[in-house]
Amino acid sequence: MQVDLSTTIAGVQLDSYLMNASGPKCTTWDELEIVAQSASAAVVTKSCTIEFREGNPEPRYSDLPLGSIPSMGLPNLGYKAYLEMVPKLKALGKPVVVSISGFSIEDNIEMVSAFQKSDVDLIEVNFSCPNIPGKAQVAYDFEQVECALKALTVLGDKPIGIKLAPYFDMSHFIAMANILKKFPVKFITCVNSIGNTLIIDPVTESPIIKPKGGFGGLCGDYIKPIGLANVRAFRELLTDDIQIIGVGGIKNGVDAFEYLLAGADAVQIATCFEKEGANCFERIENELAAFMANKGYKKLSDAKGKLKPL
Ligand code: RRO
Numbered sequence: 118m119q120v121d122l123s124t125t126i127a128g129v130q131l132d133s134y135l136m137n138a139s140g141p142k143c144t145t146w147d148e149l150e151i152v153a154q155s156a157s158a159a160v161v162t163k164s165c166t167i168e169f170r171e172g173n174p175e176p177r178y179s180d181l182p183l184g185s186i187p188s189m190g191l192p193n194l195g196y197k198a199y200l201e202m203v204p205k206l207k208a209l210g211k212p213v214v215v216s217i218s219g220f221s222i223e224d225n226i227e228m229v230s231a232f233q234k235s236d237v238d239l240i241e242v243n244f245s246c247p248n249i250p251g252k253a254q255v256a257y258d259f260e261q262v263e264c265a266l267k268a269l270t271v272l273g274d275k276p277i278g279i280k281l282a283p284y285f286d287m288s289h290f291i292a293m294a295n296i297l298k299k300f301p302v303k304f305i306t307c308v309n310s311i312g313n314t315l316i317i318d319p320v321t322e323s324p325i326i327k328p329k330g331g332f333g334g335l336c337g338d339y340i341k342p343i344g345l346a347n348v349r350a351f352r353e354l355l356t357d358d359i360q361i362i363g364v365g366g367i368k369n370g371v372d373a374f375e376y377l378l379a380g381a382d383a384v385q386i387a388t389c390f391e392k393e394g395a396n397c398f399e400r401i402e403n404e405l406a407a408f409m410a411n412k413g414y415k416k417l418s419d420a421k422g423k424l425k426p427l
Contacts (some may be wrong), residue, residue, distance in 0.1 A: 120406040121416040124158075124383050126360050127276030127303035129212050129238045131383060133402050134417060135373065138364050138385035139164050139216035139241060140336075142395075144193055146202060153209035155395035156402055160211050161385065162199050164218035164243040164280075167227065168290035169195040173248065173328035179316065184337015184366065185388045186316050188248040191218060196228045203235045216280065216361040218243035220252065222265050226272065233273030237302070240275055244281035247312020247334045253300075254312060256282035259292050266300040277303035278362070283311055283343045287350070294354035305355075306385065307347040310334025315416065337388040341366030345379045352380030352422055368397075370404025371383040380422035 122133045136159040144146045144163040152160045172192025179186050193199075199215055206213045215237045219225035225242060229297050244255040244262060255261050256279075270277055279302060284290050297305065314335040316325045324331020344365025351361055363381030367373050368389040376384050389397045414420050 118307060118410045118413075118415070119410045120414060122402060122406060124417055126383055127239060127363065128277070129159075129276070131212060133158040133398075134377070134383050134405065135367075135398050135402055136146070136214070136297055136383065137161050137390055137398075138188070138387035139214075139243065140387040141228055141391035146205075149202065149206060150209065151395050152173065153206065153211055156382065156399035157395070158211070159214050159238070160209070161205055161214040161241070162216050163193050164191060164216040164246065165193045165196040165199050165228065166191055166218060167196060167224050169198070169210055171192070173250075174358065176326050177328055177333075179325045180392065181316065181337065181339075184335065184339045185391060186326060186333040186335055188312065188326050188333035188349035190248050190250075190328060191246060192290060196231065200231055203232075212238040214239040214241055216241045216243050218246050220249075222268055225265060226268055228342060229269050229272050229277070233275050237275065240277045241280055241304075241306055242269060242277060243280040243309070245280050245309035245312075247282070247310060248296065248328060251328055254403050255280050256293075256309075262293070263299070264295050266302065270300045270302065276361075278302060278306055280309055281305055281307040281347070283308035283340065283347055283365075284350075285343070290347075290350040290354055294351060297355060297359055302359055302364055304360040304382070304406050305351060307351060308337045308340065308344045308365050311343065336365075338366045338368070341375075345375055348376060348381050349379040349424065367401065370401055370406070371410045373401055373405045374408055376422050377417060378422070378424045380424075382421070
């Protein structure tokens with residue numbers, strides 16, 4: 118039985134439910150071209166800043182048995198390079214999602230304004246990079262989120278979404294949902310890595326990555342229950358005009374299905390793409406289709422948000 122995994126985010130048609138996450142292997146033209154040629158439903162860029170950034174000192178990424186811990190520090194080509202790439206990226210035939218991550222509201226206004234005038238399909242504003250020394254995650258400062266959304270949602274008609282940090286308290290889900298409802302935000306992407314986690318190597322007696330004394334963003338299997346809870350909580354608190362892209366620990370079709378039950382409209386893959394390469398999109402898509410077919414589901418909406426209460 119064929120299962121239809123097509124979806125839409127803010128009116129943008131996606132041929133499947135899976136795409137790459139802003140993060141691994143999406144910084145350079147060559148990397149983005151590989152994503153475009155894979156089964157990823159869209160091409161999502163690495164978060165960009167006003168200027169080119171080298172990023173944090175190495176070692177700044179480590180694989181872990183159940184995931185990874187990056188502290189890349191936003192290495193990217195600078196937003197103008199991505200702006201120039203947009204027509205070429207679009208010519209590869211897939212929706213293009215640009216991720217921006219300014220260091221101030223002014224930075225984000227400059228970048229959102231520029232991409233509003235481009236041909237990108239969606240703009241994802243990253244409020245949750247945990248790995249810049251001395252910079253707090255905007256997503257944990259509700260007042261700042263509100264100020265930023267006020268400024269960023271009036272700059273044009275292209276749909277804007279925001280990439281959220283993981284939240285761990287019901288009061289925070291409620292506070293953030295109430296802010297989101299005040300603005301024409303079209304989607305949220307949750308969750309970013311769990312910031313400021315520490316992995317210690319007991320043999321060397323050192324952290325395993327260098328930046329921030331070893332504090333980095335935890336990714337992969339470790340964070341799947343947190344990602345699922347964030348998607349679920351926001352799905353229950355928000356109205357349907359704000360869609361949800363789930364991310365966190367998806368490495369097979371069953372993981373992707375669990376995010377669907379929690380209420381995700383689409384999902385993004387980070388660590389698994391980093392570890393396995395671009396074949397992961399087709400593999401996970403096939404696994405999801407097979408798992409759903411086995412249950413008799415024909416399309417995403419048959420299961421979307423339909424987590425059954427115990
Ligand atoms: O570049 C990074 O270190 C990074 C970013 Br921008 C982010 O949003 N999340 C993350 O775990 N790492």
